[in-house]
Amino acid sequence: MRNVLFLGLIGFCGLILSVASSAPNDGAFDAQVNTMKQECKDMISSCRYEGSKITYYVAGSAKQTKNVELFLFLAKEYQIAISAKKSAASITVKFYDAAPEVKDRKLIKEYKAVNGKSFLVSSDELNKLYRKKAPEVERLKNIHVEYSIGTGKNVKEAAVLVYGFKA
Amino acid sequence: MKLNTKFIFPTLVLTAVLTSCGGNAEDNEKGKVTVEETNFESEEDDFVLPQPITMAQMFKEAGLTYVAGKTNSAENKSKYSQKIDQLLNLGVYSTDLAYCAINNKTQEAREYLVAIQYLGSKVGLESVFSDKELVNRFDKNLGDQGAMEELIYDIQDKIDSYLDENSMRFLAAVEFAGAWTEGIYLGIDDSRKKPAEIGPTLVEQMVLLENTIKGLKSHPAKDDKRLKEIITSFEKVLNSYNGFESVKKANANKNFEAPVLSSAEFETLAKEIEKLRSSIVTPVK
Numbered sequence: 066m067r068n069v070l071f072l073g074l075i076g077f078c079g080l081i082l083s084v085a086s087s088a089p090n091d092g093a094f095d096a097q098v099n100t101m102k103q104e105c106k107d108m109i110s111s112c113r114y115e116g117s118k119i120t121y122y123v124a125g126s127a128k129q130t131k132n133v134e135l136f137l138f139l140a141k142e143y144q145i146a147i148s149a150k151k152s153a154a155s156i157t158v159k160f161y162d163a164a165p166e167v168k169d170r171k172l173i174k175e176y177k178a179v180n181g182k183s184f185l186v187s188s189d190e191l192n193k194l195y196r197k198k199a200p201e202v203e204r205l206k207n208i209h210v211e212y213s214i215g216t217g218k219n220v221k222e223a224a225v226l227v228y229g230f231k232a
Numbered sequence: 233m234k235l236n237t238k239f240i241f242p243t244l245v246l247t248a249v250l251t252s253c254g255g256n257a258e259d260n261e262k263g264k265v266t267v268e269e270t271n272f273e274s275e276e277d278d279f280v281l282p283q284p285i286t287m288a289q290m291f292k293e294a295g296l297t298y299v300a301g302k303t304n305s306a307e308n309k310s311k312y313s314q315k316i317d318q319l320l321n322l323g324v325y326s327t328d329l330a331y332c333a334i335n336n337k338t339q340e341a342r343e344y345l346v347a348i349q350y351l352g353s354k355v356g357l358e359s360v361f362s363d364k365e366l367v368n369r370f371d372k373n374l375g376d377q378g379a380m381e382e383l384i385y386d387i388q389d390k391i392d393s394y395l396d397e398n399s400m401r402f403l404a405a406v407e408f409a410g411a412w413t414e415g416i417y418l419g420i421d422d423s424r425k426k427p428a429e430i431g432p433t434l435v436e437q438m439v440l441l442e443n444t445i446k447g448l449k450s451h452p453a454k455d456d457k458r459l460k461e462i463i464t465s466f467e468k469v470l471n472s473y474n475g476f477e478s479v480k481k482a483n484a485n486k487n488f489e490a491p492v493l494s495s496a497e498f499e500t501l502a503k504e505i506e507k508l509r510s511s512i513v514t515p516v517k
Contacts, residue, residue, distance in 0.1 A: 072260060083376040099397065113382065114389040116280035121273050134279035134443070138290050138436070164277070170485065199487070207486035208438070232378070
């Protein structure tokens with residue numbers, strides 16, 4: 066009985082060590098993400114930095130969505146830079162005026178197949194489109210960015226968002 | 233933030249391993265709380281919180297006036313011994329710095345910059361704040377409000393980058409909680425005096441409270457007594473606010489008109505905020 070317990074303990078320790086050694090710590094991947102973030106910052110270099118979000122995912126065998134909520138409180142022109150340059154899985158980026166659970170939320174703009182690319186969108190453009198759908202709203206103060214991620218290899222990937230406003 | 237159950241086991245095991253190896257740790261008064269965040273997969277619903285100076289700018293645009301003595305004294309900076317309080321007050325001082333800078337109170341702003349450097353170095357952000365050029369650049373820009381504001385945005389950019397690179401974003405959430413509380417607190421008096429001008433801006437910033445709590449809950453040291461107390465205090469404010477009739481009637485879409493609080497609702501909220509702020513800035517003995 067003691068031998069069985071001892072072997073069990075060794076097995077558990079082995080499992081711990083193997084999980085620890087295979088835990089995500091990919092320096093090259095992190096460097097790529099940092100480069101993407103810097104590129105996004107460069108795209109909005111005329112702006113004051115407001116914030117950023119790195120969205121990590123593993124594409125796998127099922128489609129998935131990830132949402133990022135942003136606040137555009139100041140009455141200024143905000144610019145949002147998004148990079149999915151290192152993504153192999155197909156990605157569509159949709160800009161909404163509310164969270165997924167809000168009834169009748171409106172799609173403001175959609176960018177299809179952005180994997181391998183980066184792009185920039187301005188709040189002026191989003192406001193122009195939004196006013197046609199919700200004329201009673203003065204300007205967007207809150208937007209929800211939805212990443213629709215297609216299937217792909219079972220590897221870690223990331224989409225980077227950086228935003229700021231023109232002073 | 234929702235916990236991704238797929239990764240609970242690896243995270244627990246990794247944490248256990250790191251605990252035994254003395255890995256990345258956040259000290260607690262009664263012992264060491266070891267924390268490790270994996271960036272393996274993001275939440276399904278995530279958010280970016282605005283900068284403390286942006287919230288201060290919102291109030292300024294609405295006509296908030298500067299009142300001397302309202303901010304947390306920079307002299308308190310060395311009185312916060314627990315990491316959670318250091319982080320919260322780093323946020324409080326970030327708002328105070330912004331509040332002074334946008335109101336051209338340069339000497340006061342400089343004191344808050346020094347307080348931020350001090351607390352920043354206490355919470356593991358030494359490399360961000362070790363740059364002596366920061367104060368030099370600040371001094372060079374005294375009197376140039378635009379340049380000072382630029383500098384404050386740059387500091388936050390540096391903090392964000394450092395936290396991202398070191399998988400420590402959860403620290404930013406605690407810092408923001410302090411910054412948010414101080415911002416709302418500074419707006420209370422003027423909201424009483426000028427409810428039509430400042431009141432709506434204060435209420436607009438209430439939409440950040442839910443995400444602030446989610447951010448606090450994302451901190452890995454979930455069993456830390458002080459963190460639990462703080463989360464409970466924030467939840468109390470949110471529950472009060474969500475219980476207001478005006479808030480219940482408001483549109484769930486945050487782009488539509490913010491709720492207009494009745495005087496009684498506003499006073500209830502003001503008292504809750506004052507209590508919350510006091511629990512943050514009063515050093516724990």
